[in-house]
Amino acid sequence: MNAAHNETLLAIIILAPLAGAAILGLFGKRMSERLIGLIACSTVAISAIISFYVFFKHRVELRDGAKFFDYLFTWIQVGNFRADFALVLDSLSAIYILFVTFVAFWIHVFATGYMRGDKGYWRFFAYLNLFMFSMLTLVLADNFLLMFVGWEGVGLCSYLLIGYYFNEGYANDAAKKAFVVNRIGDFGFAIGLMLLFWHSGSIFYFNDPARGISGAFNWAMNQAADPFTASAIFAGGLTTIAVLMFVGATGKSAQIPLYVWLPDAMAGPTPVSALIHAATMVTAGVYMVSRASSIYTKAPTAMFIVAIVGAATALFAATIGLGQWDIKKVLAYSTISQLGYMFLACGVGAFTAGIFHVFTHAFFKALLFLGSGSVILGVHHEQDMRRMGGLKKYMPITFWTMWAGWLAISGIPIFAGFFSKDEILYRTFIAQGIPDVWAKVLWVVGAITALMTAIYMTRLMVVTFLGKERIPTAHEEAHAHAHPDESHQAVTPPGVGPDEHEHHGGPPRESPRVMTVPLIVLAIGAVFAGFLGIPKGLSDVLTGGKVPNYFERFLEPSIAHVGAAPHAAAETAPAATESAEHSGAAESPTKELLLTLLSIAIAVGGIGIGLAWFKRNPLWQPPRLLEQKYHVDEAYDAAIVQPIKVGSTNVLWRIIDQQYIDGFVNGMGTFAKIIGGLLRFLQTGLARSYVAIVVLGALVLIYYFIR
Amino acid sequence: MEKVLFIVLAVLAIGTALNVIFQRNPLYSALSLIGTLASLSALYLTLHAQFIAAIQIVVYAGAIMVLFLFVIMLLNVPKTQPVVEKHKALGFLAIPFAGAMIAEAFYVLKTLADKKITPAFAIDTTDRAVGTTWSVGYSLFTQYLLPFEVTSVLILMAVVGAMVLARREGD
Amino acid sequence: MQPNDLGINLHAVLPETIISVVAFIIMMVDAISRNIERRIAGALSLLGLIGAGVAAVTLWKHDGETSYSGMIITDHFRLIFAFVFLIVAFLTVLISMRWVKDEELPVGEYFALLLFATTGMLFMSAANDLVMIFLGLEITSISTYVLCGYRRRDLRSNESAVKYFILGSFSTAFLLFGIAFVYGATYQAGATPVATTNLQIIKERIAAGHLFSPEMLLAGAAMMIVGFGFKVATAPFHVWSPDVYEGAPTPVTAFLSTGSKAAAFASFARVFVLTFAATPLIATAAGPLANLQHAWVNALAVMSILTMTIGNLVAIVQSNIKRMLAYSSIAHAGYALVGMVALDWTSVAFYMLSYVVINLGAFAIIEVIARRGDRHTEIADYQGIGFQSLGLATALSLFLLSLAGIPLTAGFVSKLLVFKAAWAAGSQTNNSLLHWVVIVGVINSAISWYYYLRVVVAMFFAEPATGYVKPRVSRSLVAALVLAILGTLYLGVLPGKVLTTLDAANPQNRTAKR
Amino acid sequence: MIPLWWYLGLSSLLFTIGAVGVFIKRNAITIFLCIELMLNAVNLSLVAMSSYFGDIGGQLFVFIVMTVAAAEAAVGLAIIISIFRNRESLNVDEADTLRF
């Protein structure tokens, strides 16, 4: 069990996309679109194939907690600080690379169609491949610093891809916002990392005797759990580490209060939204928390915070999602909301459930985004749902695949989302380590969110695909599209923009095969992925426990559990104390079943409400507050951005720097000049006055001598 | 007796000296200074410094001061020349400065008051005593030979200098 | 007293004799000939100076000999400074050769006076008796009074002369009174001599505590400081120097600000560092010497602070380059005083040596650019000339930066030496005032960069002023410049040899060894 | 016997008068006269001490001082003549073009 092995293939998983990025970045400009697409997809395909190969090759060992290292070189070594460029494959990272590469591959394929004709085709795929490299590095890293490399790397790619349409001011703003907000999170992450290093003397996850490395998790496992008090947050121990790292997660995974970048990030091309801002990157926070589960489980306060923030975000984003008209914004808030779910799961100790939701979410949310992309392309780059409607007949494949995603996210049984969401709600309900009443409150929040999810997703489907066509004529559209800020921009170069190709022409139509095939594949995933992790209770009831929760079973060795005794895990990292979770007192199949039924009811109810409501009244005006996203952006701007800007300009620069410091410096010069100017008047030019000065000097001097 | 003589001469010297600075006309100042020099010469005699007393009269009063008078007459500053009364403030410094200087001098000198010293001329009254022409002359050509010779350079230089500055243009 | 006891030794005064004789010859030649003398006078002066230099070299091995009844001492102190003066005179002659012709001034007298002044300076450093110091000082002063007023038709020159004369004579009176007091203070009944102006005997008397009146000694020393302080231009006795330097003809200013200052420092050091102070550093016991040393060291330290500060601060606001350099030379007197208060003869000597070389170089260029009648001496006149007269501008920049104390030039090494000496002395004698002197000194150096660079700014950075015509540079001036540049760099890069010589010559070490 | 310090005191008084005279008088020649007065004051000190101590040095010094005074007078008066020729004035206060 959990012996350290080597697996040199891991490097190829990350290096293949890197190579693709390098080739495309350096030479892509002169390549044909076909070649570019081929290179981009094939490198990801290589990663995917190897991921699958490695996974199946080692699945047994992995399930038993084995780890496979791939040491490339020592990156930084100073004194007792060491960071390797080394990869590790354990069950957690194995699952991650599987769905990441898989989903990513299909999104790449989709994108080859979606981006067709774009001037920056090569650039786009270079970024996308670079993103794959970063994401896989993040997942496969065997230490926190390398994870941070991937962490920042995906942030960079996100930045580049959000700002892909660099002629558009809003895209650039969104890109910068994304990067900066992520940096705020990284700030917390970095400090947490340093604190961890300060305590454990290592930033590696696991022991690796071959390299003489001791892991931080091994250290954490041996620590006593922090008490469940607010003061633990500031005590500088494990709880502090966990909270700080969670700050990083809130940035990357768009949680309150740092979620604001994600909706804006929809400025990027839709495949990007699908890949980065739905399926993979944004779940990095969840990955990190799960990865550090051995720390979190020792820090109940931090767990509690994670759960609260997760739940709050889930509800909060869901409400906003209800009020959006932009199809991608709806999905964006939906993503935030679902991420909140995942954190809720982590927060209540159900890491596997969280990861499971990541897994299923990757499929259905990628599907939904790609579907929306297909729609947007179909209606010629229109994202406002008010100008859609009745698209079902024009884009049947898109509709039906999205239909699968819709049901999945709403939590209709059989569909993937059902299993994961249900599991989370159940785990929340029976959560330990936090006050029971809080567990119930969280559950209620989760349930309400589930209801709202079903409602707004139904709204999306209804408004977009059903009902009357509201697609404006070309004339109207042109009018509606005339951005006020564009009118005065006299100089418009032959630029690159989203509106360049296939603009404003003809009725909506179905997307080409290269785009619909990925939709279908992902739809299949959205439907069936959930069967990998049928909750135990459900399984017990339906199949008599014959179908095990593959997912949980597989992930188990990589996840630590609340209350695991330090000594139990003394030898290894997150030990597979299988019994811990299941031996919980509150757990009973009946209750689980009951809750499952309840959640089904919620899902069905939500869909019902949505259908009833929006079929009749698709253009229902949502509350202004929701439409305006609670004015959070404005509040941030007024409370943070503007004060800093104004303060820096008017106080720091103009007053402190120029007036005080420079004023002092120049003042010294002026002072010297003034003194010099005064002293020169001793020199009256009058010989007699000089005599007087000499006499005075002599008198003083003589006095000093004879006194 | 000696003290009376000293006091008389001292008062004379101080009086004429003050007159030097109180006179507006440089001519009278110069004449007044001659009086001071003469008083000093007499004082030198009381100190048995006959040679110095003599050249005080001959060289100083006789030659140097005459040169002064000569120049004063030569330049013949018109009396009517308006006196520019700038910087009068300096005049007011005179009293405090003079007071301070005198105070300092007497602070130093009063330490000598209790030092009883018998003048050498009261003991040694030979014609080779200090102050006689012999003694001065002897020293001048023995111990003070070099300074004496160097004064020739000084004088030569002064002659050249005075000539350069004072001669008329075009010479 | 028998003649052979008198220590008559013509060899000992050979340099002085040569120079004064040459001066005399020049005047004779001047009187006799009307045409050729113009070139000959300069050449003769140079020859005489070289001859004096050779004579001084021949004296080198007679270290420590006194002659003329103790009036003259032939130690290395004297000779080192003699070389400094000879260098000053040599360079001054070189830079004046063309100038004096262009200005249509009496040539023979000019060089004669220059040489007489040099004679006086030589006597000042050679003097072992206050009489000789006084005499040397007067010879130097009176001849420089004349030189200041040499351009007779120029009001500024007149004014310069009259101011210098009044203040110079006035301060000489103080010096004289000081000498009288010191003379009186050394009275020791029954001793031979009874009272003295001989420095060595004075020192012995003070050290032994056999004093008629310590108060008189102190007062006398104070008044002597007034006199010397005037000559070296230390605050508050510096007041004359800006006016005089500005008004005097430029080569004379050069001579004044270097030669006469160095000579005054020679005597100053001879009297105070070697006579009024214990060797090596301080008399530990209380006593007249300790009191005196304590008093003058502290007084000079304060004066040095004042001097540096006033010099540098006022230099900042000057617009006339000569006047600016006048203040700069005041400041440099302050730095040299730092070496004095550290009782470090070597550093003072080195300071003077490098200072005269640099300053003469700077003034040489100023003279060229000033043209006839010193008309272009405003800094504004230097606008943009940098690239038109690249050589002159670069050389001037070098000299100015060296004055500011940039490494690799003499200015830096000399500053380093004086500061180092003062720091060491401060530590050894537990006198934190000396540390403050160093700190003020370095701050002042920083200030000085500002005004030195102003000239560089004007020359290189500003737009050229119209109407600048490249001046013609005579060969003798080029020679002077080359010598000055070489000297500046040599003393800055390889000061080792000179320093070794100076250190070996240091009379303090000598007495300490004995 | 007259104490030595009487002489010295007188000398100091004269010196002071001379010194004060230098900076209150405006006429160049008078200033010069005051300087001569100062030199004479010093001479008195030297002679007095020389005579009292029985050391000829002081008087020799006076001899030298007189020579110097003579030389100074020659040059000084020449300077004064020289400036007078240009300015037609002996007032030193007017010679203040060089200042600050």
Added chain:
Amino acid sequence: MGEYIVTIVTLLPLVGAIYLAVIGRGENTTENDLKWTALVFSLATFILSLSLAIRFVPGGGSQFQTDVEWITAFKLGIRYHVGVDGLSLWLVLLTTLLVPLALLSSWNSIHKRQREFLISMLALETGMIGVFVSMDLFLFYLYWEVMLVPMYLLIGIWGGERRIYAAIKFVIYTVVGSLLMLAGIIAIYYAHGQATANYTFDIVKITEDIRGGALSLTPATQSLMFWAFGLAFFIKVPLFPFHTWLPDAHVEAPTAGSVLLAGVLLKMGTYGLMRFNLPFFPDAARQWAPFICFLAVIGIIYGALVAMVQPDLKKLVAYSSVSHLGFVVLGIFSFTDKGMQGALYQMLNHGISTGALFVIVGMIYDRRHTRLIAEFGGLANVMPVYSTLFLIVTLSSIALPLLNGFVGEFLVLIGTYTSTVLPQAKLFASLAALGMILSAVYMLWMYQRVIYGKVTNPANLKLADLNLREKVVLAPMILLIFVMGVYPNLFLARSKQAVQDISAPYNPGAVATPRAGVMNETEEK
């Protein structure tokens, strides 16, 4: 005695300068000849200096030493002692690399006094290298001061509108500091001489004697000397609040001057801190560290905030230097090997990244003769290659992992964070980490305003993309940005020993107290 390679590397540019001053005064010599001559000399210097890096033995102390008597008269004990150790090796290389690049970068942008410009550049190079290789205080001071002159000329003659003000400000600021340092040098020289009876300016010897206890100064004395030295370095760094000369100097200096100013000159300050302040005055350094770190942290945040709102590109980069150098100072005064290695690394990073930034700004300045951000916008449309390279440099500057900036910044932070000597180390590190956020803000905002968006200014429409020369200038920098980010051990291994020597006295027994598990101290490959 020993080798002369260091001397040759130091003086070769000077030889070039003299050669340039002498040759080809005739009309046959074109400006191109002069430029090529200068370039060849600087490249030769670079190639020679590469041999230093290649032959450098990582574990050793000062290497390639030349130690001959210079001015020993008067017991001065001044020696010509040069050598290269882990501290100076990379800084020397940085210098020799940046000079040819700077020359190339201003190939066509100097329109007057080409010859003098080249002479100044080469002379400056000698000065800069000299500062780093000097192992004698006197020699160090000498180079330190002399180097001012060419820089002064560079700003003053070839600078912008307010060049005179900037040049004088630069010099006076520096000189105030350096003269105080001179006082410090004299003081330590004297103190050392008194304590050991060996009057010497030799840095190595003094360092050894202090470390060995032969010379121990009282804390009060140390404090005074610490500040005497420190002020010079803090001004040069520049540490807040001594920084105001920097924006002016940067803005007014020509591109090549800015590159060297930011790339090398600022490093002299931090180098001096590591070379002198820490080894010489351990007690004072410990005592003042919190205060200095406080200033450093203020500088990090303050510099970033002020940089954010600058309308002028060069000013922005200048203030960003204040911020970046704050990290370096913080790292140094963390007293940990990590912090110092990070600081050293950050020096190199800053030299390359900021040097590249100035080159980049210079490129559009050459085209548009303005540096105002508002004048630009949408350059990505017309200058794609430029935009890409600019992006890489920007990212390097905001410390993106796998680019050079990250390694240095992170090491500084973790070094500071884990410092056991510095009080409130965690607080300092945490505050400093804010700089990470802010740097992203101002750099990306600037990048966005210049590069992204539509071309709003017609003047920008016909801008040509980079030509071959410009690409050649940026290529080595970009390459280094990657290499240093991916494989820092190449550099760290060589500076390790030097840094340990400095940090060890502050952390007695630090190696022996690993907190968990086994620390791996094996030599990296």
